Amino acid sequence: MTTPEPIGAGTLKLIVLDARRDLVAVAKAALHAHVRPQDIRRAGASALIVYCTAAPSDVRDWLAPLLAEDESALVTEFERWSARGAAIDRRWMLRRGH
Numbered sequence: 001m002t003t004p005e006p007i008g009a010g011t012l013k014l015i016v017l018d019a020r021r022d023l024v025a026v027a028k029a030a031l032h033a034h035v036r037p038q039d040i041r042r043a044g045a046s047a048l049i050v051y052c053t054a055a056p057s058d059v060r061d062w063l064a065p066l067l068a069e070d071e072s073a074l075v076t077e078f079e080r081w082s083a084r085g086a087a088i089d090r091r092w093m094l095r096r097g098h
Contacts, residue, residue: 005038007051007096011077013059015048019071024048027063027073034062039096044087051096 017023024042031040031050039051050059056075063073083090 010039010051010053010096011079012081012093012096013050013052013054013056014043014074014076014078015050015059015063016074016076017046017048017072019046019068023066023071023073026066030062030066031059034059041089041092042087049088049093 015027017027024046028040028042028048031048034054035050035052041049043049052059054062056077059075060073063075067073081093083093
């Protein structure tokens, strides 16, 4: 039996991106400078779920330089959730205390 990885402190953030290009891949790569790769999950075509201690405004500021004039990012912090479907990694989220 393997030992689970340590999770550490943090809260879940949902990042919703609105762009004509695949901004999720670009955002995920940029987040690696601030968040462990294992604490980032893609959630569908235009969203990411991130587990970190940063405030939503900090996460927004990390992503802002990536956005073109006609692109948007919304970052929300949450503790309660419900999900259905393969795009959401429920086991990953539950391990982070939610």
